[in-house]
Amino acid sequence: MLLQKPELDLKLSISVTTRKRRSSEADGIHYHFLDDKDEFIRRRDAGEFLEHAEVHGNFYGTPRKGWRSGSSKAAMFFSTSTTRARSKCGKRSPRDVVTIFVLPPSMRELRMRAGAAR
Numbered sequence: 001m002l003l004q005k006p007e008l009d010l011k012l013s014i015s016v017t018t019r020k021r022r023s024s025e026a027d028g029i030h031y032h033f034l035d036d037k038d039e040f041i042r043r044r045d046a047g048e049f050l051e052h053a054e055v056h057g058n059f060y061g062t063p064r065k066g067w068r069s070g071s072s073k074a075a076m077f078f079s080t081s082t083t084r085a086r087s088k089c090g091k092r093s094p095r096d097v098v099t100i101f102v103l104p105p106s107m108r109e110l111r112m113r114a115g116a117a118r
Helices: 037-045 082-088 107-116
Strands: 010-012 049-055 058-063 075-077
Touching: 037 049, 037 058
Parallel strands: 010 075
Antiparallel strands: 049 058
């Protein structure tokens, strides 16, 4: 809902992943899906990601392109794992990073998500 308020000037970062797209997901909206892990590795090695991680055998990364591009003063929101959040808050990120940990609505939902990730 916050992203829909133009006066807040917020931007959502869309991660790149090599995992399979779920039927409820759309490329470019939920993730940028890559079918080829070698392509992800090539892009990673070329420095195209602000951060990256391997989770459950799949690669995830935040593209550098678009991050604080031009004169944009928009705040950037990331939806990420705790592992990737730690790397974002490390030496590569500005000091004004704020992290918010959001739990799934129930243990049942968490188990469902964990099963879907495998």
